[in-house]
Amino acid sequence: MIRQFLGLDRFEGYSIGNFQKDLVAGLIVGIVAIPLAMAFAINSGVKPEYGIYTAIIGGILCSLLGGSKFSISGPTGAFVPILFGITMMYGYENLIIAGFMAGVMLLLMGLLRIGTIIKFFPKPVTIGFTTGIAVIIFSGQITDFLGLSNVKKHEMFHENMQEIFLHLNTINGFSFLTAGICLTVIILAMKFLPKIPGALLGLLVSTLVATFLYPDQVATIGSKFGGIPSTLPSLQMPQIDSGKILELIPAAFTIAMLGAIESLLCAVVADGMTGSKHNSNRELIGQGIANMIIPLFGGIAATGAIARTATNIKNGGKSPLSGIIHGLVVLSVLVLLAPFASLIPMASMAPILMVVAWNMSERKEFAHILKLKSYDSIVMVATFLLTVFVDLTAAVEVGLVLAIILFIKQMNATHSVTKVLPDKQFNKVMPDHKAQGNGCPQTSIFTLEGPLFFATTQALENSVSKELLSGPKTVLLRMSKVPYLDISGEAVLASIVKQVHQKGVTLQISGIREQPKKLMVKTGLYEEIGEKRFFEHTGEAIDDSFSRLDLNKCKGCKHFAFQECTVLSNPQKPISLGMKGIEKEKELVLT
Incomplete structure (x- = not known):
């Protein structure tokens, strides 16, 4: 420690030859x-x-x-x-x-x-x-x-x-x-x-x-x-x-x-x-x-x-x-x-x-x-002109503020909240609009992409709030592509938790990464959501959501969001088939 403080570690292996150089x-x-x-x-x-x-x-x-x-x-x-x-x-x-x-x-x-x-x-x-x-x-x-x-x-x-x-x-x-x-x-x-x-x-x-x-x-x-x-x-x-x-x-x-x-x-x-x-x-x-x-x-x-x-x-x-x-x-x-x-x-x-x-x-x-003609070009030219014609202090201050604003704008553009549906053909999920609106009325699935911080929270809050108006039983947030969560993003998630609880809806999260999970544990949000509502894979979360389906609403439903829907919507098949019978017919496992 003393050697490092005095900088003596920079002379390790020093020799006469080194001194000559x-x-x-x-x-x-x-x-x-x-x-x-x-x-x-x-x-x-x-x-x-x-x-x-x-x-x-x-x-x-x-x-x-x-x-x-x-x-x-x-x-x-x-x-x-x-x-x-x-x-x-x-x-x-x-x-x-x-x-x-x-x-x-x-x-x-x-x-x-x-x-x-x-x-x-x-x-x-x-x-x-x-x-x-x-x-x-x-x-x-x-x-x-x-x-x-x-x-x-x-x-x-x-x-x-x-x-x-x-x-x-x-x-x-x-x-x-x-x-x-x-x-x-x-x-x-x-x-x-x-x-x-x-x-x-x-x-x-x-x-x-x-x-x-x-x-x-x-x-x-x-x-x-x-x-x-x-x-x-x-x-x-x-x-x-x-x-x-x-x-x-x-x-x-x-x-x-x-x-x-x-x-x-x-x-x-x-x-x-x-x-x-x-x-x-x-x-x-x-x-x-x-x-x-x-x-x-x-x-x-x-x-x-x-x-x-x-x-x-x-x-x-x-x-x-x-x-x-x-x-x-x-x-x-x-x-x-x-x-x-x-x-x-x-x-x-x-x-x-x-x-x-x-x-x-x-x-x-x-x-x-x-030549890039990007946001970086704007920041650089503004800093250059202010340095020459005003002073360096103003140039650095304005350059930094401008860089931060444009960075936030870029981050906001890269973050997305997309409602998705299972794709039976390719064994994955795809955006809801590509499935011609055949979403499940009782299970809503959203894919979040990009960091969730103070500048990117509005899309998530708006999307989930709008979806709750349709009366789903379960809202699933796929967060495997969210590398970072700040306290503002955590606050929005906490607000969503409060909304879903008030409406009797269950919130699920799949694929959560280490940093967002640690923050949610520290704030107590992880415990509030409940450990059993966090899943490693999307397929596991969907399996769990089936336990909350209103099977009467499934009868006659023509959305066919999941493969199980063929069984659940057929009034000729007894509802008592239950989840064990459904499990036998399941072939789709979403990851």
């Missing part, structure tokens, strides 16, 4: 993380060093305390529009407080063991907001890519696009050239040098070209933000009061939910690549603790980064140690090379994030779901 993977991922950390921080509206602090602390703590052996955590593109919006609305100080609160929420999610629920987030919603975030990130780089001047940043997408179009006449040719060089190097490196981090190579080449060929012609990190400190900041406790907590709860919840979804999605991807299995609740606990500590050093929100995790796995990462090494590599670069970071052109950062946005856009999945 972790060392190489951690070194490569650390190098990859540096330009991304600065770029994500800048586009979140904060100084580049805050992204580096996040990569260091988040990378080490999440690997040490999380539930995945391979996940690499740090600042990610998914957080960019959220953090930028919070910074614009509340300021940097409150962004730090919101990040701390989000960490507390993530910790509570893990302790309350709801990680297994979050990872089953509807895919159309995830694809919708991920693609929307990609569009926001990509479009947000146009200003630096072109070197536009005097462009004001706004929270709303359409306002930012309007600003860009209004200032297209301020294009800086040197910035455009620098960005083009960086983008070209990244694309060529991805194609011809896949083992070399393209983002870092593009950053180095474009920075050297701009520094030596046309110095002071493009905006740099130094000219925009000043120098980057070569040390970690001192520990600072944010000033939190009840008013700020209430004000920042929506922002913190958005960060926490997105962090939970991204980190668990990243862990699932890692599982798929390695054949391992992560602990979702421990992953949330690790993310929560890390996000509570990161803001104390000025960092921004961190979560699992899919691209860096994939890089870690592809380069041989074997344990959480590779993630810890990645954080130490970023720390070493900060201490040794921070002064040189001020020379990096802003135009060199833009193509890096454009490539990130392109890779995270889920464009193939988006097109695939769109």
Whole structure:
């Protein structure tokens, strides 16, 4: 138990060879993380060093305390529009407080063991907001890519696009050239040098070209933000009061939910690549603790980064140690090379994030779901549009509500209550309407298909209530195709039981499955119906129903629903034949 709590079980069978692979993977991922950390921080509206602090602390703590052996955590593109919006609305100080609160929420999610629920987030919603975030990130780089001047940043997408179009006449040719060089190097490196981090190579080449060929012609990190400190900041406790907590709860919840979804999605991807299995609740606990500590050093929100995790796995990462090494590599670069970071052109950062946005856009999945022209397409497009034109919070909320409503509609369509009759020819039951209304006036049989829950109960209640008006002696519900029953479905069954008892009718149930039976036992409905009224097979229930037939009503009946009806309706045969005589002539056994 202690080994699992500390995460030591993730190091079982660890060897020197594994350490060597972790060392190489951690070194490569650390190098990859540096330009991304600065770029994500800048586009979140904060100084580049805050992204580096996040990569260091988040990378080490999440690997040490999380539930995945391979996940690499740090600042990610998914957080960019959220953090930028919070910074614009509340300021940097409150962004730090919101990040701390989000960490507390993530910790509570893990302790309350709801990680297994979050990872089953509807895919159309995830694809919708991920693609929307990609569009926001990509479009947000146009200003630096072109070197536009005097462009004001706004929270709303359409306002930012309007600003860009209004200032297209301020294009800086040197910035455009620098960005083009960086983008070209990244694309060529991805194609011809896949083992070399393209983002870092593009950053180095474009920075050297701009520094030596046309110095002071493009905006740099130094000219925009000043120098980057070569040390970690001192520990600072944010000033939190009840008013700020209430004000920042929506922002913190958005960060926490997105962090939970991204980190668990990243862990699932890692599982798929390695054949391992992560602990979702421990992953949330690790993310929560890390996000509570990161803001104390000025960092921004961190979560699992899919691209860096994939890089870690592809380069041989074997344990959480590779993630810890990645954080130490970023720390070493900060201490040794921070002064040189001020020379990096802003135009060199833009193509890096454009490539990130392109890779995270889920464009193939988006097109695939769109082609389906289903309810999922509606949910995805609505989430996408709201992410781009409103904000991620509204997008996720509306997307989830819409997904639930459409899911209920689909479930309601798949659930059916059909009155059926025995089919003598094929030894089974068939819908009543196909038998030209030859149903037994005294025994009504219904087949229920699909889950019986709050959204699907009306058909059953209406069908049985209508049938009771015809005065049957027995109502049989065939429930072998009902996999799930909730308390609303149980309440409807209880109401039916009450109705049939009031009318002196017997209710039978055949083929009931485990979950519905357990719920009915817990509520006492099973006992109220009576154990002897539950049957494994339909044929057994029909046999039992014959004991309640009004044989006088059977005389002269022309419905002939059952094979026994030939005997029962013939007035020439003595009624005293009774059920034993009927049994001798029975050939149909319904299952």
